[in-house]
Amino acid sequence: MKRREFLGTTLGAAASFAFQPFRVLRTFEMPQHKTGATPFEFPDEFIWGTTSAAYQIEGAWNKDGKGESIWDRFAHAGKVKGGANGDVACDSYHRYKDDIALMRQLNLSSCNFSISWPRVQASGSGKPNSKGLDHYKKFCDALLAAEIRPFATLYQGDLPQALEDAGGWPNRDLAGWFSDYADAVVRALGDRIAYWCLFNEPWQFTYLGYAKTIYPPARGNFADCMRATHVVNLAQGQAFRAMKAVDSNLQIGSAFGMSHYQPATSSEEDKRAADRAHALCNIWFVLPAMKGEYPAAFPGENPLESMGVKPGDMELCRAPLDFLGVNYDQRRMVTAITPGEGESATGARNFDANGGPRTDIGWEVWQAGFYELLMRISHEYKGTPMEVTGNGCAYLDLVDEQNHVRDQRRIQFLRGYLQELGRSLLHGAYVRSYHYRSLLDSFEWADGYSQRFGLVNVDFRTMKRTVKDSGIWFADLADSGELTTTDFPKK
Numbered sequence: 001m002k003r004r005e006f007l008g009t010t011l012g013a014a015a016s017f018a019f020q021p022f023r024v025l026r027t028f029e030m031p032q033h034k035t036g037a038t039p040f041e042f043p044d045e046f047i048w049g050t051t052s053a054a055y056q057i058e059g060a061w062n063k064d065g066k067g068e069s070i071w072d073r074f075a076h077a078g079k080v081k082g083g084a085n086g087d088v089a090c091d092s093y094h095r096y097k098d099d100i101a102l103m104r105q106l107n108l109s110s111c112n113f114s115i116s117w118p119r120v121q122a123s124g125s126g127k128p129n130s131k132g133l134d135h136y137k138k139f140c141d142a143l144l145a146a147e148i149r150p151f152a153t154l155y156q157g158d159l160p161q162a163l164e165d166a167g168g169w170p171n172r173d174l175a176g177w178f179s180d181y182a183d184a185v186v187r188a189l190g191d192r193i194a195y196w197c198l199f200n201e202p203w204q205f206t207y208l209g210y211a212k213t214i215y216p217p218a219r220g221n222f223a224d225c226m227r228a229t230h231v232v233n234l235a236q237g238q239a240f241r242a243m244k245a246v247d248s249n250l251q252i253g254s255a256f257g258m259s260h261y262q263p264a265t266s267s268e269e270d271k272r273a274a275d276r277a278h279a280l281c282n283i284w285f286v287l288p289a290m291k292g293e294y295p296a297a298f299p300g301e302n303p304l305e306s307m308g309v310k311p312g313d314m315e316l317c318r319a320p321l322d323f324l325g326v327n328y329d330q331r332r333m334v335t336a337i338t339p340g341e342g343e344s345a346t347g348a349r350n351f352d353a354n355g356g357p358r359t360d361i362g363w364e365v366w367q368a369g370f371y372e373l374l375m376r377i378s379h380e381y382k383g384t385p386m387e388v389t390g391n392g393c394a395y396l397d398l399v400d401e402q403n404h405v406r407d408q409r410r411i412q413f414l415r416g417y418l419q420e421l422g423r424s425l426l427h428g429a430y431v432r433s434y435h436y437r438s439l440l441d442s443f444e445w446a447d448g449y450s451q452r453f454g455l456v457n458v459d460f461r462t463m464k465r466t467v468k469d470s471g472i473w474f475a476d477l478a479d480s481g482e483l484t485t486t487d488f489p490k491k
Helices: 003-011 014-018 070-076 092-105 130-145 161-165 173-189 202-211 222-246 268-282 287-291 313-317 342-346 368-380 408-426 469-480
Strands: 047-051 110-114 149-155 195-200 251-263 323-336 348-352 386-391 431-436 456-458 465-467
Touching (some): 047 386, 047 469, 070 161, 092 130, 092 465, 110 431, 130 149, 149 173, 173 222, 195 202, 195 222, 195 323, 195 386, 202 222, 202 251, 222 251, 222 313, 251 268, 251 368, 251 386, 268 323, 268 342, 287 313, 368 386, 368 408
Parallel strands (some): 047 110, 110 149, 149 195, 195 251
Antiparallel strands (some): 456 465
């Protein structure tokens, strides 16, 4: 069964969409490897997609009733590299039909996108903004007409500024406001979207925004960060139940930023430190949902009291997620240190590994770490499907005189990481999708427009889109499922 036949099975015939929106509710079986002449052939059921965040691509930062987000405030204060902001970004708010045409051209069957909270509720609470919801309705309708699964993320960093002014994520009230927001969105869009991520990379916005000053609100307070993580876990549990109350058939998970944490030496101290790093950085937001407890991330007891954990909280955090989203970037090395204050209380120091080649932004390319991480999560959460919701690389290859972007390093990156994903499938990992980060070159958070992750080049002056060689290669893979030995696209 080829991709279009599979989509026809899961989405229905495109012609009938005009009368009744499709809902992708199929429960996938464990993928089975197929034999063939190629190095690896992915299962027919395997889903290929891309991922992006609202603030990275939408633009239209103050249009149609959208409120100010913490990223609007942060960027307008000049705190992003090059003085950049997301006011226009890729202008996808207005150009989404063109972008969906590109997805179809690339044979994609899933679009993992985030919904902007301040576009739905300008102040983070109260009556939803109908114009904001209408935009996402039209976007989803266009995806479904193109036989592409809408795969929505409720929150990816763009907190309404009004809620940050009310205390931000360290404030327990955020859990209730987020649950109300989730309820409003699923009631409006649940007839179009069956697969949902509650959060994308909670550590990114809690750690970089509260412990550090890299992301908004740039507090630089580790205690605030730890309180924020607990509120996010409360919000995750409450929103999960609110959405299931609307429709129990919805498939709901979260996307977690994960790395392969490797001991720096063979010492028992470093091994234990690496396990603590895995507990804190990989599953701190997973275990509370799946088992109602925090993992052992500190040499002594977890700092539950300073985190604001109250009696009964862990049962509120508990939510049997239908799948786990995995965002994977790079391998990290871990060495044991003497426990101290703040971050050092974990007794572990993490640092970038440097044993492999590097991307243009300095990330190590070490494909085997992807396999190790997928196998570990598969072992720890047996039977729970995984969706790879983000994996990508930044290279600064630009459009040449022949209107090509010859980004062979990205193709090599993809082949290597997808080989390791295939190896994990052979060894029993339950992974049903791979979403490359990202479809378009876009606003890369604190780094502005200095990094290019996309399969499609964007000229940010004219907004012209140009499919890179890696995009052509990825389209071949998505169409056939065959991971070939060539580093060049067929066309």
